[in-house]
Amino acid sequence: MGEEKKSIDIFAENLRAKYDIGSKEMYPAPLARIEALDKLLKFCQANSIWPLTFGLACCAIEMMAAGMARIDISRYGAEVFRPSARQSDLLIVSGTVNKKMAPAVLTLYDQIPAPKWVIAMGNCAISGGPFAVKENYSVIEGVDKLIPVDIYIPGCPPRPEALIEGILKLQEKIAGVRYPFPQRKIDPDKVKKKPQLLSI
Amino acid sequence: MDFLSLFPPEFIRIIISSIIIVTFIFVNAIIMVYLERKIAGHIQRRPGPMEVGPHGILQTIIDGIKLITKQLIIPTDVNKPLFRLAPLLSFTPSILPFIVIPFSKSFQARDLDLGIVFILAISAINVLALLVAGWASDNKYSLFGAMRAVSQNIAFEVPILLSILSVVLMTNTFSMQGIVAAQNKIWFVLLQPIAFIVYFISGLAETNRAPFDLPEAESELTAGFHTEYSGMGFGLFFLGEYGNMFIVSSIATVLFLGGWHGPFPLPFGDFTNIIWFMIKVYALLILMVQIRWTYPRVRFDQLLNLAWKYLIPISIVNLLITAVIVKL
Numbered sequence: 001m002g003e004e005k006k007s008i009d010i011f012a013e014n015l016r017a018k019y020d021i022g023s024k025e026m027y028p029a030p031l032a033r034i035e036a037l038d039k040l041l042k043f044c045q046a047n048s049i050w051p052l053t054f055g056l057a058c059c060a061i062e063m064m065a066a067g068m069a070r071i072d073i074s075r076y077g078a079e080v081f082r083p084s085a086r087q088s089d090l091l092i093v094s095g096t097v098n099k100k101m102a103p104a105v106l107t108l109y110d111q112i113p114a115p116k117w118v119i120a121m122g123n124c125a126i127s128g129g130p131f132a133v134k135e136n137y138s139v140i141e142g143v144d145k146l147i148p149v150d151i152y153i154p155g156c157p158p159r160p161e162a163l164i165e166g167i168l169k170l171q172e173k174i175a176g177v178r179y180p181f182p183q184r185k186i187d188p189d190k191v192k193k194k195p196q197l198l199s200i
Numbered sequence: 201m202d203f204l205s206l207f208p209p210e211f212i213r214i215i216i217s218s219i220i221i222v223t224f225i226f227v228n229a230i231i232m233v234y235l236e237r238k239i240a241g242h243i244q245r246r247p248g249p250m251e252v253g254p255h256g257i258l259q260t261i262i263d264g265i266k267l268i269t270k271q272l273i274i275p276t277d278v279n280k281p282l283f284r285l286a287p288l289l290s291f292t293p294s295i296l297p298f299i300v301i302p303f304s305k306s307f308q309a310r311d312l313d314l315g316i317v318f319i320l321a322i323s324a325i326n327v328l329a330l331l332v333a334g335w336a337s338d339n340k341y342s343l344f345g346a347m348r349a350v351s352q353n354i355a356f357e358v359p360i361l362l363s364i365l366s367v368v369l370m371t372n373t374f375s376m377q378g379i380v381a382a383q384n385k386i387w388f389v390l391l392q393p394i395a396f397i398v399y400f401i402s403g404l405a406e407t408n409r410a411p412f413d414l415p416e417a418e419s420e421l422t423a424g425f426h427t428e429y430s431g432m433g434f435g436l437f438f439l440g441e442y443g444n445m446f447i448v449s450s451i452a453t454v455l456f457l458g459g460w461h462g463p464f465p466l467p468f469g470d471f472t473n474i475i476w477f478m479i480k481v482y483a484l485l486i487l488m489v490q491i492r493w494t495y496p497r498v499r500f501d502q503l504l505n506l507a508w509k510y511l512i513p514i515s516i517v518n519l520l521i522t523a524v525i526v527k528l
Contacts, residue, residue: 040265041269043262044262044263044265045266045269047252047259047262048259048262048263053418068244068246069244072241072248074237074241074247075247075249075250075251075256076250076251077249077251077252077256077262077263079237080263082423083418083423084423084426084427084428086273086423086427086428087430087434089266089270113273113430113431114270115269115271
């Protein structure tokens with residue numbers, strides 16, 4: 001069986017060409033580059049990543065859980081889910097991108113002001129996941145066929161901790177250093193045990 | 201000495217006070233955003249920003265620097281001059297009222313005879329800024345948000361005025377220092393509790409804070425009037441909002457909570473009474489933040505009914521009763 005392109009791949013290629021994503025100049029080069037200032041700006045960009053409120057499928061549930069009490073993405077300054085693409089830095093593609101959603105994903109990516117980053121969260125966004133079969137006609141097999149992706153988080157769906165690890169990796173990619181500073185290790189012997197009201 | 205005499209003391213005073221005011225607005229916004237994120241976190245049983253600086257103290261500054269580095273997008277179809285003007289128009293009116301706010305007996309840029317009227321007149325410009333932003337953005341969500349902002353602000357301007365008037369009837373002056381001086385025996389919150397509550401609710405609505413943040417309701421309108429603004433344009437709207445919150449709280453402090461009067465006198469009271477003023481204002485601001493993270497957003501008809509059906513009649517009756525008692 002020869003390498004025949006799937007119709008969905010051709011669709012993705014055409015769409016990408018139509019939106020002209022790869023060829024655009026992302027960020028105008030500065031007139032003068034001062035290393036210390038550059039480092040400071042990178043530090044700031046890495047530590048205040050505002051994601052777009054954009055959920056596609058079940059991975060979005062895990063993305064919401066990452067903002068809640070147990071995991072709390074806000075420790076790293078990334079809890080500001082902006083509703084408008086113009087004010088966000090990060091597009092978390094959390095779920096299946098199908099034929100009908102693809103133009104919306106591209107438009108949203110286009111609307112985010114530079115510098116911008118993309119996280120592909122979950123197997124569907126990475127490679128099509130369970131939909132990457134021969135008969136597939138509607139699911140884009142990997143969002144990187146549409147837009148450039150910085151971080152891939154595997155899992156079906158990935159746990160919220162995995163999303164946090166992805167954001168830390170993204171910080172490492174932006175600033176070159178792994179932020180945050182080492183977490184305070186809690187010694188289990190020194191922790192005072194609270195009296196439990198209900199002992200089950 | 202000759203060099204100094206070129207500048208009259210009043211001129212130097214104006215320059216120094218304006219520098220202090222602008223600095224203070226930025227510092228206040230930084231503090232308030234940090235407080236808001238921390239309080240929101242703790243209300244939801246999570247720590248909030250933790251990693252940048254001890255307990256995330258530097259988080260807001262870093263966010264600000266990041267906002268400055270973002271690309272400024274001006275969409276092709278917008279009305280460019282108006283689009284660029286709107287953030288400035290929203291930020292500037294939040295500076296001017298600081299001129300008449302009496303932080304203490306000596307910490308005041310100018311004691312105008314019509315201090316409160318001046319503040320009300322200036323803060324009405326903010327509505328115009330929101331309308332301009334929504335109109336110029338060429339975006340249906342922005343336009344909806346702007347329209348909501350205008351109708352909401354017009355509705356709640358009336359109870360604010362009426363509740364302020366009932367205080368002014370008692371003091372017989374519009375000057376901020378005069379109103380504070382009239383409260384050296386008893387705070388007006390005890391004499392005018394209804395006016396205080398009406399003023400505080402209307403102030404929340406006037407600054408577009410939750411539960412009245414309908415102009416930027418995320419679930420319906422994306423981000424409301426600042427949908428199309430990126431980078432520092434959005435940042436200026438935010439600064440303006442926090443400046444307005446501070447102004448609303450400080451008017452409440454001056455009119456109802458005794459201004460810079462404290463429970464006991466401090467040494468160098470003319471200057472150090474600023475501490476009492478700040479404590480009261482920040483207590484009100486923290487109350488506003490707590491309200492935002494406790495109550496869900498109201499529906500738009502509920503919001504306007506609250507203003508026209510309840511707050512305005514209540515404050516009119518309150519004003520009439522006050523007038524009768526003052527005249528007796």
